[in-house]
Amino acid sequence: MKYYIVAGEASGDLHGSNLMKEIFKQDKSAQIRFWGGDLMQQVGGELVVHYNERSFMGFIEPLLNIRKILGFFKKCKQDITSFQPxxxxxxxxxxxxxxxxxxxxxxxxxTNYYISPQVWASRASRVKAIKRDVDQMFVILPFEKDFYKKYNYEVEFVGHPLIDGIVGREQVDEQEFRNEHNLGTKEIIALLPGSRKQEITKMLTTMLKMVDKFPDYQFVVAGAPSKTEAFYQSFLQGKNxxxxxxxxxxxxxxxxxxxxTSGTATLETALFKVPQVVCYKGSWLSYQIAKRIITLEYISLVNLIMDRPVVKELIQNEFNESNLEQELQLLLNDEKRKEFFLDYFDLEEKLGGKGASKKAAHSIIKGLT
Known part of the structure; x- marks a missing residue:
C-alpha cells in the first residue's frame, strides 16, 4: 500500500515517526512519502518538505508569508496527485x-486524521468540515471522543503516543549523563522554551532571570533539534x-x-513526573485574537485532561519575573511536590495504555482492505 503523511512541527514529526514504524511493521510492502522532519526521515520513506521550511507562528506571521504558504499548498496537492497514495x-x-x-x-x-485538530479549543464549527472531509479520525486525548460524539461523528480513541515513548523507557544513567554534560551535583531545573524561534526568543529571556535567584540549582536549557547551539548562546552568555x-x-x-512553554512539552514533563510551571507569551495582537476565539479554561494539556488546575499557567502578562520566581519556589516545596506526583499518576491512567501508534496503524491498514 502507498501512504502519504502530512505532519508539521516537532511533535508531529515525533508522532509521525512512531506511526511510520508501525505501518512498516504491519505492511511489509508499504511505500511512504511525507511532510515531516528528521525523526520521520530516520524511519524511512521519502521526505518531501521539512517542517522547518513552513514554521509560521501565531496570526500575523502567516499573513506576512502568504505567498510562500500558498506555494506549499500547491506543491502538496501536486505531489499527492503524482504519488497516487x-x-x-x-x-x-x-x-x-x-x-x-x-x-x-x-x-x-x-483521508485519515491522526491526532485531531484542537477544534474543542476554538471554532468548533470546523467539525462539520472534518465530518465531510475525513474518513476516519484517530484521537489521542480521552475527552475528544465525547466531544466529537456531540456532533454525531464517531472517532477512535487510540491512547496517547507519548505513553509509548516515555512510560517504561530505559532509565538514563544519571551520573554518566551528568559527567557527559558537566552538570555537577546540584539538583537540575530544566528550561524548555519551545521549538520555534519566536517562542524561544520570548520565553527564554524571562526564564533565565531565575538563574541568579536560585543559586543552589543547576539550570539547563533543553535545545530543540531544529535550532543550532549558536542561536541559544546569544541568550546564555555570561550566565551559569x-x-x-x-x-x-x-x-x-x-x-x-x-x-x-505551553505545548506538547507540558504533557511530556508530566509523564516524567517533573513538577512544572507552564509558560506562554505571544505578540500582543496574536494574544488578543486568541483570547477572543479560544474557549478553553486552560492552555496546558495537563490541566485540560485533568479538567482542573494541576499545574500553574503563567500566560501573557502573568508570565513575568516576579510570578515565575514565586511559582518556581512552590515547585521546590516537598508537600507541593507530593501533590504533583499523585496528580501525574492519575493523568497517566486517563491517557490509556501503551500502543497508540500500533492501534492507529492497524486501523489505518484495516480501512484499506
Missing amino acids: DVVIFIDNSGFNLPIAKWAKEEGFR VKFISNKTYDLLSISHAALV
Whole structure:
C-alpha cells in the first residue's frame, strides 16, 4: 500500500515517526512519502518538505508569508496527485491539513486524521468540515471522543503516543549523563522554551532571570533539534546555565523541576513526573485574537485532561519575573511536590495504555482492505 503523511512541527514529526514504524511493521510492502522532519526521515520513506521550511507562528506571521504558504499548498496537492497514495494521513497541523483534506477528499483519496485538530479549543464549527472531509479520525486525548460524539461523528480513541515513548523507557544513567554534560551535583531545573524561534526568543529571556535567584540549582536549557547551539548562546552568555540539545527526555528524567512553554512539552514533563510551571507569551495582537476565539479554561494539556488546575499557567502578562520566581519556589516545596506526583499518576491512567501508534496503524491498514 502507498501512504502519504502530512505532519508539521516537532511533535508531529515525533508522532509521525512512531506511526511510520508501525505501518512498516504491519505492511511489509508499504511505500511512504511525507511532510515531516528528521525523526520521520530516520524511519524511512521519502521526505518531501521539512517542517522547518513552513514554521509560521501565531496570526500575523502567516499573513506576512502568504505567498510562500500558498506555494506549499500547491506543491502538496501536486505531489499527492503524482504519488497516487491509497490513503492520505494528516497529523494535527490544522491550518495546513484541513484545506488539503478537503481537496484530497474531493479528488477521491481516502483521508485519515491522526491526532485531531484542537477544534474543542476554538471554532468548533470546523467539525462539520472534518465530518465531510475525513474518513476516519484517530484521537489521542480521552475527552475528544465525547466531544466529537456531540456532533454525531464517531472517532477512535487510540491512547496517547507519548505513553509509548516515555512510560517504561530505559532509565538514563544519571551520573554518566551528568559527567557527559558537566552538570555537577546540584539538583537540575530544566528550561524548555519551545521549538520555534519566536517562542524561544520570548520565553527564554524571562526564564533565565531565575538563574541568579536560585543559586543552589543547576539550570539547563533543553535545545530543540531544529535550532543550532549558536542561536541559544546569544541568550546564555555570561550566565551559569548549561545547554543540552536534542536530549530533552534524558534531561527530564533526571530533573527536579521545569519551566515549560505551553505545548506538547507540558504533557511530556508530566509523564516524567517533573513538577512544572507552564509558560506562554505571544505578540500582543496574536494574544488578543486568541483570547477572543479560544474557549478553553486552560492552555496546558495537563490541566485540560485533568479538567482542573494541576499545574500553574503563567500566560501573557502573568508570565513575568516576579510570578515565575514565586511559582518556581512552590515547585521546590516537598508537600507541593507530593501533590504533583499523585496528580501525574492519575493523568497517566486517563491517557490509556501503551500502543497508540500500533492501534492507529492497524486501523489505518484495516480501512484499506
